[in-house]
Amino acid sequence: MVNMIIDGKNISAPKDTMLLEAIRGAGISVPTLCAHEAVSRSGSCRLCVVEIKKGNRSRIVTSCLYGVEEGLVVDTKSDRVLNVRRLVMELLLARCPESDVLQKMALEMGAKPQSRFVADTDKGKCILCRSCVRVCEEVVGVSAIGLFARGSQKTVGPPFHEQSDVCIGCGACVYVCPTGHIEMISTGEKRKIWGRRFKMQPCDKCGKYFAPVDQLKFISKKTGVPFKELSVCTECR
Ligand code: SF4
Ligand code: FES
Known part of the structure; x- marks a missing residue:
């Protein structure tokens, strides 16, 4: 101590x-x-x-x-x-x-809610903290997103802001983002994130859509657990 x-x-x-x-x-x-x-x-x-x-x-x-x-x-x-x-x-x-x-x-913290500095209009809510990039790399192990360009043009997202073919749609980046910059829309059988649409898997027991198919396939490949065994939501396990 x-x-x-x-x-x-x-x-x-x-x-x-x-x-x-x-x-x-x-x-x-x-x-x-x-x-x-x-x-x-x-x-x-x-x-x-x-x-x-x-x-x-x-x-x-x-x-x-x-x-x-x-x-x-x-x-x-x-x-x-x-x-x-x-x-x-x-x-x-x-x-x-x-x-x-x-x-x-x-x-x-007693700061003015309007900054005295010239405000940007094109950065959304991203403060470039890299938490999303880190979770994707360190926890998920996919590295689908990064920081690109330099200086004031720096932005976060998939390379060239094109649809990433390694992204599994897990939403870990949304979970760690402190400002709510990353948009993820889940509507039943579909999820949209970083400009890509993902098919969602329904639970074998209750039928509720609970995770992207690509995410379950990724976990299955990494762990050796058959896809079928992963197709049950956490509530029904
Ligand atoms: S976690 Fe959110 S604020 Fe931080 S770099 Fe990613 S998108 Fe930007
Ligand atoms: S620099 Fe310490 S919390 Fe962000």
């Missing part, structure tokens, strides 16, 4: 913990967008910043990527921290002005 002072309280945390978990473990809230438990950390949204002090020096760090250290003094709500967070939020809002998730967070 290591001992720290967080917002004036003595806090102990296991050695290999990130500061964000130690802070939350102490019951202190920190805003985050890109830190999802299903994927590795990217440190891309920068909302989780805190101020750390070691000796006479203090600096701002991203708490989701910074490991706990013995004797660290941490301030999660100093003026410096709150100013950086508000600035970060304004930049995110300038990119995604119509994101209701960002607007709500901005209000909660």
Whole structure:
């Protein structure tokens, strides 16, 4: 265990913990967008910043990527921290002005729901956090989507924004996206995501459509479990 002072309280945390978990473990809230438990950390949204002090020096760090250290003094709500967070939020809002998730967070942290920076009109709700890309690569093992182009033109999606033939329509990317950018429409026997339509499999027992056929085929191939055995929804298993 290591001992720290967080917002004036003595806090102990296991050695290999990130500061964000130690802070939350102490019951202190920190805003985050890109830190999802299903994927590795990217440190891309920068909302989780805190101020750390070691000796006479203090600096701002991203708490989701910074490991706990013995004797660290941490301030999660100093003026410096709150100013950086508000600035970060304004930049995110300038990119995604119509994101209701960002607007709500901005209000909660005292930032203006309208950014003072020139707003983009073509980025949807995507903050480029890469959580969708990571879950597709790290958890599903498919790598159907990525980040493409550079600078302000950077976008997320299948290569060349064409229909991906490796996508299995599982929707894991939708599940981890913090802003609701990815559109997935499931209407009974069909699902549409990333511009591709998927046929859904009905449950052998109750008849409810529950998963894309391509996803079940993928799992069957990977695990060796016969497709037939996978064709039963979770409620009927
Ligand atoms: S679509 Fe969502 S998860 Fe993917 S990069 Fe954009 S904000 Fe992040
Ligand atoms: S939560 Fe730490 S950078 Fe996004």
